Amino acid sequence: DMKVTQMPRYLIKRMGENVLLECGQDMSHETMYWYRQDPGLGLQLIYISYDVDSNSEGDIPKGYRVSRKKREHFSLILDSAKTNQTSVYFCASSSGVEQYFGPGTRLTVL
């Protein structure tokens, strides 16, 4: 059963704290993505990873960084979170054909 997992599902942090969002996939997909979703804006691409240690900025990378040390794991890191980073974050993976999405992480930065 093909699966993308995200941890945690819900997170509340204070402004200035560091945030780590984790994503895993069991399909051996080379390509993984991080998106954020805000009301009225659809999904916006933050970073894309083409394979281990091969990461590329998406459309809104500012304030974020990523880490991909194993093919099955892709992490999103917020160093010193800001209130405008409150959002729902989705991870996805792809073999180059369709994308598979995780359940999302709802992050609130107070």
Next chain:
Amino acid sequence: GMPVEQNPPALSLYEGADSGLRCNFSTTMKSVQWFQQNHRGRLITLFYLAQGTKENGRLKSTFNSKERYSTLHIKDAQLEDSGTYFCAAADTNAYKVIFGKGTHLHVLP
């Protein structure tokens, strides 16, 4: 304009009605994917198309790369079809996917 324009932004239908959603692309896209986001926020893949038409039950989707559009038709709408529908298209870099802003569908009893 926007690379992916999705219309309408919102739609209300009575149960049993048919309707269509559309995405227009500002450039030639290699593929399109349609998703439904349910009330729990989960993104469910409906279709992936590199060309042509696919059907699945009451849903049917068409992708015309040359004419730069894709459609999603819903037949005999049911209450559980309510949610937000997104199209997402991959351009010449097939790995980079651009999302439309979504269509909020409300099916009324």
